[in-house]
Amino acid sequence: MKDEKPEENRTITKRSPVTGEVLGEFAVCSERQVRQVVAKARAAFRPWADAGLKHRLAAMDRVKNVILQNAEQYARRISDDTGKPLFDSLITELVSVPLFLDHYRKKARKILAPRKIPTPIVFQHKKSYLEFFPMGVIGIISPWNFPFQLSVIPMISALIGGNTVVLKPSEITPITGEIIREMFSEARMPEGVVEVVQGDGSTGSALVNSDVDKIFFTGSVATGRKVMEAAASRPIPVELELGGKDAMIICSDANLERAAKAAVWGGLLNAGQMCISVERIFAVEQIHDHFVELLQSEVQRLKLGGPQEDADMGPITFSRQMDTIIRHINDAKSSGAKIITGGHQADRPGTFFAPTILADVTVDMEIYREETFGPVLPVIKVKDEDEAIRLANDHKYGLNASVWSADLKRGRRLASRLECGQVMVNDVVSSVSNPALPFGGIKNSGIGRYHGPDGLLAFMHSKAIMVDPGKVKHEPFWFPYAGKYDDALQAFRALVQGRLLGVIGPLKRMNKINRHHG
Ligand code: NAD
Numbered sequence: 093m094k095d096e097k098p099e100e101n102r103t104i105t106k107r108s109p110v111t112g113e114v115l116g117e118f119a120v121c122s123e124r125q126v127r128q129v130v131a132k133a134r135a136a137f138r139p140w141a142d143a144g145l146k147h148r149l150a151a152m153d154r155v156k157n158v159i160l161q162n163a164e165q166y167a168r169r170i171s172d173d174t175g176k177p178l179f180d181s182l183i184t185e186l187v188s189v190p191l192f193l194d195h196y197r198k199k200a201r202k203i204l205a206p207r208k209i210p211t212p213i214v215f216q217h218k219k220s221y222l223e224f225f226p227m228g229v230i231g232i233i234s235p236w237n238f239p240f241q242l243s244v245i246p247m248i249s250a251l252i253g254g255n256t257v258v259l260k261p262s263e264i265t266p267i268t269g270e271i272i273r274e275m276f277s278e279a280r281m282p283e284g285v286v287e288v289v290q291g292d293g294s295t296g297s298a299l300v301n302s303d304v305d306k307i308f309f310t311g312s313v314a315t316g317r318k319v320m321e322a323a324a325s326r327p328i329p330v331e332l333e334l335g336g337k338d339a340m341i342i343c344s345d346a347n348l349e350r351a352a353k354a355a356v357w358g359g360l361l362n363a364g365q366m367c368i369s370v371e372r373i374f375a376v377e378q379i380h381d382h383f384v385e386l387l388q389s390e391v392q393r394l395k396l397g398g399p400q401e402d403a404d405m406g407p408i409t410f411s412r413q414m415d416t417i418i419r420h421i422n423d424a425k426s427s428g429a430k431i432i433t434g435g436h437q438a439d440r441p442g443t444f445f446a447p448t449i450l451a452d453v454t455v456d457m458e459i460y461r462e463e464t465f466g467p468v469l470p471v472i473k474v475k476d477e478d479e480a481i482r483l484a485n486d487h488k489y490g491l492n493a494s495v496w497s498a499d500l501k502r503g504r505r506l507a508s509r510l511e512c513g514q515v516m517v518n519d520v521v522s523s524v525s526n527p528a529l530p531f532g533g534i535k536n537s538g539i540g541r542y543h544g545p546d547g548l549l550a551f552m553h554s555k556a557i558m559v560d561p562g563k564v565k566h567e568p569f570w571f572p573y574a575g576k577y578d579d580a581l582q583a584f585r586a587l588v589q590g591r592l593l594g595v596i597g598p599l600k601r602m603n604k605i606n607r608h609h610g
């Protein structure tokens with residue numbers, strides 16, 4: 093992907109990942125156009141921020157209604173853009189936005205409200221408060237795998253707090269970028285509050301280098317690094333939602349039928365092109381062989397096909413991703429992994445890859461260390477769950493994970509030991525759709541959190557305020573210092589020892605010295 097300056101008058105040709113036919117040409121936004129659009133968003137910021145939360149939530153209700161009215165049309169076009177089944181476009185792309193909007197309609201006022209904060213006794217008579225104010229213009233850069241929800245959820249989160257937004261959708265899925273532009277326009281958002289700049293990496297780079305106040309980036313680690321580096325020069329805050337290599341740990345007492353179905357859905361949903369895809373299955377040795385058999389029978393039932401074929405699994409959306417999948421599988425094979433099923437491109441037109449199960453996967457293989465982003469389930473045999481936890485944590489990614497056990501206390505204990513942003517016990521993936529739970533990664537999986545209260549606060553500055561009634565002339569700690577040291581020491585000791593009343597006497601005496609000096 094290009095990240096040099098975007099030239100004027102370039103276009104992106106969008107092809108169907110199912111048939112290869114050309115679906116449209118999309119103009120690439122130049123650096124000059126990005127600057128103009130950001131200036132428009134800057135001009136719209138103050139009126140939008142000052143319009144108040146009620147006004148903004150009413151606008152969000154209009155967005156929700158537009159989604160409801162257009163759900164079928166949007167699902168079809170998102171599926172044309174990505175190749176994913178219509179069911180996935182509806183459930184994993186469209187449904188989550190109204191869920192989040194409903195949640196924030198109920199919670200935003202409380203999350204964003206100014207709050208009273210405790211004040212230590214040494215600051216007698218003062219009161220402390222915390223309040224939040226919007227950052228300004230937020231640049232949002234999104235990927236192609238869930239191009240609707242990974243753009244719209246950060247957008248609405250930023251908008252609710254009073255920010256304006258410029259979205260740079262992925263060049264691989266420009267049709268969805270247009271849907272988002274139309275959706276906000278149909279919801280009658282004021283001019284400049286929501287802008288969409290189509291283009292590739294060069295447009296993304298122009299956005300990061302423009303007059304935005306924060307960048308919210310979802311994509312690969314390599315691009316995330318570039319975004320952070322560019323943002324450092326101003327400097328502006330960045331939030332990075334990056335890749336994963338999610339562990340699924342199957343204990344011997346797990347419901348294996350359920351776990352196998354979950355592994356297949358969690359690993360092959362959206363043809364495995366998902367940051368929180370199941371990508372490392374740790375099965376303890378007692379149940380390993382039986383579990384692999386169950387996986388195999390589940391995978392054999394899957395139907396591959398395009399959105400018109402009522403299939404379970406669609407094509408690889410971004411054709412270059414195919415090279416990574418094939419490279420990882422070849423490396424695994426030559427290093428001793430066993431292909432249980434699949435392992436090759438599907439025998440049909442379009443960029444389809446057969447759903448694949450790999451057994452005997454070991455930690456030195458590329459398929460274990462790197463994100464594959466394809467329909468592959470690598471299984472690793474472990475002695476026990478302690479070994480699984482140790483291996484799961486000994487990895488550069490830390491996004492999502494799941495643990496499987498009939499003993500829920502044990503499940504929770506294991507979940508607590510995992511180093512990542514979120515864990516499910518006896519389920520996969522779905523926690524990302526609970527709007528009340530924060531989402532994000534650690535290590536190479538990213539920096540920052542959104543969703544839940546963090547989702548709104550990610551786009552707000554906090555401001556600390558302390559108020560004194562302003563009636564007395566002096567503070568005990570102000571000049572002059574002469575004659576106050578012993579009392580200050582006494583106050584310090586009382587404070588550190590938790591004898592709070594012991595602080596009051598020395599403070600009074602220090603104030604008396606102040607008065608004496610006029
Ligand atoms: P990518 O990094 O190639 O592109 C992401 C976006 O960045 C695109 O819009 C692209 O045009 C833009 N971009 C490219 N170069 C840029 C630059 N120099 N400056 C600014 N923007 C630039 O990623 P992708 O292939 O679209 O997405 C797949 C990756 O995203 C995977 O690694 C996946 O795990 C990750 N992902 C993470 C999450 C999450 O929430 N953690 C969710 C989905 C996908």
